[in-house]
Amino acid sequence: MAAAGATSRQERKQASRDAIVAAAARLFRERGIGGASVADVMSAAGLTHGGFYGHFDDKEALVAAALAAATNHRERWIEPRPDMDEAAWLAWIARRYLNVRHRDDPGDGCPFPPLAPDIARDGADARRVFEAELRKSAERMAAGLDDGTELDARDKAYAVLALCVGGLMLSRAVESEAVSRRLLRASRLLAARAAEAKPSARDT
Amino acid sequence: MAAAGATSRQERKQASRDAIVAAAARLFRERGIGGASVADVMSAAGLTHGGFYGHFDDKEALVAAALAAATNHRERWIEPRPDMDEAAWLAWIARRYLNVRHRDDPGDGCPFPPLAPDIARDGADARRVFEAELRKSAERMAAGLDDGTELDARDKAYAVLALCVGGLMLSRAVESEAVSRRLLRASRLLAARAAEAKPSARDT
DNA sequence: GATTTCATATGATGATTATCATATGAAAGA
């Protein structure tokens, strides 16, 4: 048995795998799935292309792993803030997500806007991972929301996610800075409207 | 000069070009830009690959043309309805857009959800066409909306577009029918909230 | 009718890519 201290063969293989997944998570978000080859990913991970198939069955398996690994900012975007009312909290989340910094750094951002259409056309495995990650985001957000008259907390969360994902994606696809910022701002403002209008407070 | 009646050489070339653009508009929406080769598009147009460069400089020029050609349903989705109030009209638009039929037929649907990320990474020409088409949609919608306290009519339109595009795209990327339908329904319901709460009608 | 033009077809070309086969070299086990 090896001295438990240093890196065992198993540990180093795991470290390689982690590096591959991290490189893929970044490159796929930046360039799309078709825009980053297996050799590109391996090279970005500091390895050569041949070893790839010792870690994954095929590229699609890497897509699924990279997608799961790319959702690591969720806790930062959707952070409970019991001090805020619902509308303020949604506005706060939207501001953290729908901004120029996030727009300009897709490689370190949310994987849903750059990858959703690719995933929609990909295999069922990737779609299952996508759904699981989206659901986790929705549940985390719903935990801070109240049920409304038409939309329960989970529905509100799904709708706000759709708005945020759509707004960010469109802000990246237009050419002018002015329209791009307008999309971000308008989407931020609509997000807060998902909070119930609270007729009870007014109509009592 | 040829008898003006039949198809001149010029007219037949134009017809070929139209067929290429129509085939590209469908295939790009169905498979993504990278998923449809020039040869695929030409074959779908009933031609062979070689003639392509007599019509377009390169594939990117075709992307721009196909994108402009793929927005032909806008008038159906965003149809003025002076008989409805703002919230009802937005709900009506969202219902026409965010439904299972549209979700399951991307080849004949809105080009924004399937193509936005590809366009974001593509050349500036395609992004300019994307922006022009998005702007036309926003202006058509804004013409039926009122300015609100935070969001003017154009902003409301951009936000509703972001929500619709995001909701449709996510509904295609998840695996289960239940979550997919939930995304469509929740997004439809939030769309109507873009209408001003009309404090004037209540608070007067 | 002869000749020219040109839209399209046929047939390269060179680059890229996913995937597989085999070599290597260092650590693990004996």
Place this chain on the structure above:
DNA sequence: TCTTTCATATGATAATCATCATATGAAATC
């Protein structure tokens, strides 16, 4: 120390793709 194992490197392979070069055949012009 010697042998085995195995993670990774090097080096194919076969397919796909955008793009280019040339051939063809029918319409347009003379």
